[in-house]
Amino acid sequence: MxxxxxxxxxxxxxxxxxxxxxxxxxxxxxxxxxxxxxxxxxxxxxxxxxxxxxxxxxxxxxxxxxxxxxxxxxxxxxxxxxxxxxxxxxxxxxxxxxxxxxxxxxxxxxNSWRAYDFHKEKPRQLQRVHALGIPIPETLVTNDPQEVLAFAQRRDRLIFKPVYGGAHTRQLTPEHLDAARLRHVLGLAPVTLQTYIPGTNLRTYVVEDAVYAAEIRSAALDFREDAQAELIPVALPEAAQRQCVAIARALGLTWTAIDWRQPPDGDWVFLEANPSPMFLFFEQRTGYPITQALVETLTR
The missing domain is CATH 3.40.50 (Rossmann fold)
Incomplete structure (x- = not known):
């Protein structure tokens, strides 16, 4: 083979x-x-x-x-x-x-080229998941300073990040909304603005119909910057597992890592699905058989 x-x-x-x-x-x-x-x-x-x-x-x-x-x-x-x-x-x-x-x-x-394309077009990825009835953060993707200001004025706490990726999530501050600064940075590239979702970080790995989940405990806004972040395996309800598999299929993914936020008193909120995620650290810390599941999928 x-x-x-x-x-x-x-x-x-x-x-x-x-x-x-x-x-x-x-x-x-x-x-x-x-x-x-x-x-x-x-x-x-x-x-x-x-x-x-x-x-x-x-x-x-x-x-x-x-x-x-x-x-x-x-x-x-x-x-x-x-x-x-x-x-x-x-x-x-x-x-x-x-x-x-x-x-x-x-x-x-x-995964396939179709899945790769979805990852390159993250705004469209969010729209596709939202169409499944799964909550996503209130989101604006723009390079228009007036739209940024209007979005920020109607919401208490926002984060911003690149449209495609390549940098970590940051909290939006009044300094970021300075008119001259906005004109300059938005003339260089658009930005993704989202409402901040308080609560617990969750990551779920999906390999075909198998779903592996862990809570990520971190005080950092973006847990990828926290070398001390803890990974705690969690058992998902069947409905949540079905949601994970439905997202993967809607995005053409045989396997993926999905990032979520779970508010204290609300439904899980989808953040992103990655078609080629890193998984070794997650596997080592949780004991989940991700490598085995991938090998079985590739050799079947």
Whole structure:
């Protein structure tokens, strides 16, 4: 059974999954897209939908022989320095073939490109989950200073964060609402504003129909900044488990980590679903068999 790990073999989670899959008897190659086009060769024929990958090791793999793919990370193709007029052409050509090959590969993807697209479009992800009847924070995504001010004036406590990701959540202060500052920063990039939800941090991992949950105890606004955060396994009611599975399916996710806030006197509030979450620390602290569940999914 031939399985690809999409990512760099030096990255901890990619390396861990490769080792676990090999221990289960699978043949594993790493599809490190940062090696393309200099050290990774890709070919695809539209007439036959036949494709091949040739790795730096000399291994050659047909798309039709790949049983499944674990999506850890998709790196940008590494384009050598070129004439400035040719650099964007080479970058677009590399990205086009790479995207075509990924979409054409008939293997089972965990997760798919559709799921990856949803993650890149987080406002749309929130809308899709809200349409399921699941609470989300009151949210505004904008680069309009007037909209920011109007949103802030009607609400007591707000947080802000990037639209796509890449930085931690911060609390909105009066200094952030200074007119000149707003014009400057919103001229650089839009922002996501949300009502602050008091209560408990929860993270649920979903692998197909299995759901694993833990409370994350932390005094930090964004628990990712807290090295002392505690993870306490919790048993979820069946209704909550069904919600987690419904979110994963609505977003095209075979597996995901979902972040929630649980107010003291209200329903869980959905924050985000990640299509390629880190999980080793969570697994080590809780004892949940996430690796085993992923291996079973990829080798089935």
């Amino acid at each position: 031939k399985i690809l790990v999409l990512g760099c073999p030096e990255e901890a989670h990619a390396r861990h999954m490769g080792q676990a899959l090999r221990a289960a008897g699978a043949s594993v190659n790493y599809l490190d897209t940062t090696q393309f086009p200099a050290r990774l060769r890709l070919s695809w024929c539209p007439q036959t939908a036949e494709g091949t990958l040739c790795f730096e090791s000399g291994d050659r793999l047909s798309l039709r022989d790949i049983h499944s793919v674990f999506w850890r990370s998709l790196g940008e193709p590494a384009i050598a320095p070129l004439d400035p007029a040719l650099q964007p052409v080479a970058r677009q050509d590399a990205a086009s073939l790479l995207r075509s090959l990924i979409r054409a590969c008939p293997a089972r993807w965990v």
